[in-house]
Amino acid sequence: MRPLALGLRFLTPLLLLARSAPASEPSAQDVSLGVDWLRLYGYLPPPDPAQAQLQSPEKLRDAIKVMQRFAGLPETGRLDKRTLETMRKPRCSLPDVLGPAGLVRRRRRYALSGSVWRKRILTWRVQSFPQSSLLNPQIVRTLMSYALTVWGVESGLTFQEVNSQHQEADILIDFARAYHQDSYPFDGLGGTLAHAFFPGEHPISGDTHFDDEEIWTFGSQDGEGTDLFAVAVHEFGHALGLGHSSAPNSIMRPFYQGPVGDPDKYRLSQDDRDGLQQLYGKVPQTPNDQPTRKPLIPPRPSVLPPDSPSAPVPDRCEGSFDAIANIRGETFFFKGPWFWRLQPSGQLVSPRPARVHRFWEGLPSHVRVIQAAYARRGDGRILLFSGPQFWVFRERQLEGAARPLEELGLPPGEEVDAVFSWPFNGKTYLIRGQQYWRYDEAAARPDPGYPRDLSLWEGAPPAPDDVTVGNTGDTYFFKGTHYWRFPKGSVKTAPDSPQSMGPKWLDCPAPDFGPRTPEPPKPTPKPGTCDCRCELNQASERPPALLLLSLLPLLAGVLFC
Template identity: 55%
Template sequence: MRPAFWILPVLVGCARCLEPAAQEISKGVDWLNRYGYLPPPDPISAQLQTLEALTDAIKSMQRFAGIRETGVLDEETLGVMRRPRCSLPDIIGTSEIMRRRRKRYALAGSVWKKHILTWRVSTYPRQQGLERNTIDSLLHIAFRVWSRVSPLKFQWVSEGADIVIEFGRSHHGDGYPFDGPGGTLAHAFFPGDHPVSGDTHFDEDETWTYWTQGDQGTDLFAVAVHEFGHVIGLAHSSAGQSIMRPYYEGSLGNANDYQLPQDDVHGVEQLYGRKNQPTEESPKDDPSFDPNIPEVPFPNPSYKPSPDFPDRCSVRFDAVANIRGEAFFFKDHFFWRMQRAGNLVSLNAALINNFWQGLPADLKKIDSVYERLTDNKIVFFIGAQYWVFTNTAVERDYPRRISDFGLSVDSVDAVFVWAHNGKTYFFKGDRFWRYDERRRKMDTGYPKKVSLWEGIPPGLDDIMGWNDGARVLENEGRTN
């Protein structure tokens, strides 16, 4: 089940970008892959994109965005790529979808089999300027936008809803983590028979506002109308005024006065047919719910600035690790996560403390991380202490001293598990140790000189074993 996301794509290239031109190409290809204009990378053949294919993809993106079709990654094109947007691909990839895109709107290919749908909010923001009743009312009116032009009806219920709405942060249980302020805004799941079908999640770390101007937050009503379009089965539209355009356009003004553009009306009619005897519904059209929103713009809540994300193109990573078969790259109090196929889970860095809860609140950096083969627990090293996690939860009685491992140093530079023998290796300066996890004891004869490992460069920051048995070394800003 593929969800739809609102995302601000802070485009960054590979970890070894050196020239500005190469950096921009990497950014553009990242973006075009993510949103469907280029096929995803093939992890088996590692096929490169031809210049012709890249040019055609850029022209398709420019045509969809309504800008000049130059076929090059000019500043106007890169500017569009940097805008907040929904991360559901613009081109889903099938010939049927491409055929229907000539109608401007696009359909996701699935619909609800019933016309009366129930909804509820399971969790609210814990720290937010919008009150709960205002949030409820804005969501209610966002649903009403779609029921006014379709046979669908949306009813609030206290439990057992078809559409469950929640505000969460980081990993919140659906496999699509949020990444803190300024990145992914929300995501929604298309209709279907899956337990999460129709569910809609908003990032709790965003500054949610209503009917405000400028960049002092994100309008909840505008995002909700877009996401509920995905909930009923609409994909993205290239029409200039469509609420289903991929890009977040700001506030829609007074929620009670908002009317869907005609392109979106045609799209929902293709899915569910025309509404019989369309009428203007009053704000109290759902007898189970009494909406109440202010008739003037709601005051701005306290603005939470976006974190100053490090640029993974130029940073020197503090630590790298293979955890559950995925690569994690750590810098300061942020991390990036890369899947087995080489795709980033999020283009933005995520906050370490939002994911692994139990590390120091004032965390500055991670020295090293590894996953134990004996029990799949994750071990973090910071200075002379270490923490053990079961998944993302720290175990009791931690942190403890690294002297538990038989180490007589005040910190470690690198740790990794060698799949060849199942042993854990610790590195500090020009020495390394070999640890037996099953015996919970350091092997005799250690430490030894790092120079025994042929080809290891000086200034080692960290090492990890990769899925193909190779070892990835981070040193002096380079990943080898």
């Protein structure tokens, strides 16, 4: 299980590395994430709750060097940019180091789990299939057969598919989501892709699980999605007893490396063959022997779903997104039929976008643009807006039919530019042009007295592309290629706004031209006039005027518009 906290034993090296590092070194957050990653994949031992042992910075640097050696990176012992980027790549869930970390070898790169199958004929069955992939069950089963055959021709093992649930299979294959009753819960699109269990006598031995929230593909021409055949070959290596390898051409490298070509032509690298034959012995072959394969290669599905337009992939660095939303800590950027995802670490899940209709299951095919989106705070439901309607999703599954924006207090036929939920009063804001409405989620009704002028959010751009609240509590207005930051709890833009969104949000270079100068603030109203920019979060009774005046300094941070 992945630990939730670093624990005392890592506190001292973490602080030392963060304090002593120059400005070019990683932040304390990067060091924290790096230590968590090193422990998760076997480079550092898990914290022992029975002792408060302190780990020296030297031990941490040694672990980083071993990880860098394994990944083929320069052994700096520091969490440099290349090391952090490698840690953020999609990969297998299983640890890289099966024993003491220092035993990663330079000559023999493959690793053995120490367990093998004691029989030469192994059975397998696909127990569940991907729910949102274009790959139908027949294609999935054929790809699994090809992936197993890759190992069979090099080891002499025979793999037989069993179709009946009443027949016990040695290798059970499942597509699952999140926690699925083993020690390796999945984490959604990107991140960990799959895992398999080593041979043995345990009921789960040999079983292979794929994250059903990935976009599984085969033969994709534009690189979209994750190639199921390549990942299956890797995971079946684990199911036969191989650990991860540090060899450059090995399919057992822990990080996803993209498609490996046609299954009928693919053959294991020498490192993979050597590791397999250490476990199961060599198979005598003449130079003209060809691996035995099924005669029929799986048909390649269309790259585009049938309800999607044949549109070119947009350039994320051009900005002007249709919608931007923080959903469970990740920032989603929508543009046409595509979207990008930014992880809490600040790393894009992929520089290439994913298709909206492949991810949001049940979204009607006629919806071409998502104009706004947000995650509801009370129940975690996700709302997607397009035209005068919105749709409610639980996780990625649609719940019910389209609903009119009139339910949220907007006039009939009105659309929205931006929607966001502000955590400081629990209210949902719906923006159109230069005005906004407010909805009370707790009471399930629109607040009276709206719409109001957007200028109450001092410095905000009119008709923003969207608005979202970051993980640290700051509120961000986006428009074009720039963003305006409102510090936590404030309705006035930060002095450094606006800024280019590319470097911070999209891994894009800063534009040659600077952001336009924000509009000057409105003049201070003269005595006797009222320019009421904010209101207190309304209660059933208002305090007396004198008491309110005495409390104003204390309430300055909790004003709501």
